[in-house]
Amino acid sequence: MILRAAISGKTQNASTADVSAIRDCVEVNLIGLVQTTTTFLPLLRASPQAVILNVSSGLASDTWLASNAPLLQAISYSTSKTAANSYTIALAQELKKEGIKVNAATPGVTSTKLNNYHPAGKKARQGAECLLPWALIDKSGPTCEYCCDALFETFILVLYRPNF
């Protein structure tokens, strides 16, 4: 199961944040992900080789954000995606004993509707190819991992800034 639905929300400062914009992002990027997971979990449990892939973002990494101050204005998006990473960790730990693999991975900056088709992004197919190995892991594959091509994200985002 690949969970990828997300919205980017509006760019704003933390100190003057419009709470309704944050709430909208949390609703889709976190609550939607949790709700879909709990709804489909019974079906996944019936599968001999269940895999959950939460599509994350470089902007979900607190470590990465702390060293990239110019990008901190995507707070609706980043806070909701960071919370989704937190949920992913908890779910991965809980489902470990059942053999269900749960990971988070990011496609890297990709030219899609989410960022108004940012001209510096990868093509959608290239972004999807970054995610594919994480969707196709087998029983011996990793769980509770976060895969992010941080170097690529930094290069593109610092140079071009998000286009939200």
Ligand SMILES: NC(=O)c1ccc[n+]([C@@H]2O[C@H](COP(=O)([O-])OP(=O)(O)OC[C@H]3O[C@@H](n4cnc5c(N)ncnc54)[C@H](OP(=O)(O)O)[C@@H]3O)[C@@H](O)[C@H]2O)c1
């Ligand atoms: N693009 C990037 O640079 C980038 C970088 C890092 C991570 N990501 C992640 O990649 C994932 C896919 O995004 P994308 O770039 O492919 O953007 P996208 O083309 O805008 O796709 C987002 C998808 O989410 C769906 N969606 C939005 N709100 C929804 C809702 N309330 N209920 C159900 N579905 C909803 C959209 O459906 P509709 O088309 O029907 O609106 C769309 O299919 C996201 O999780 C995003 O955070 C993207």
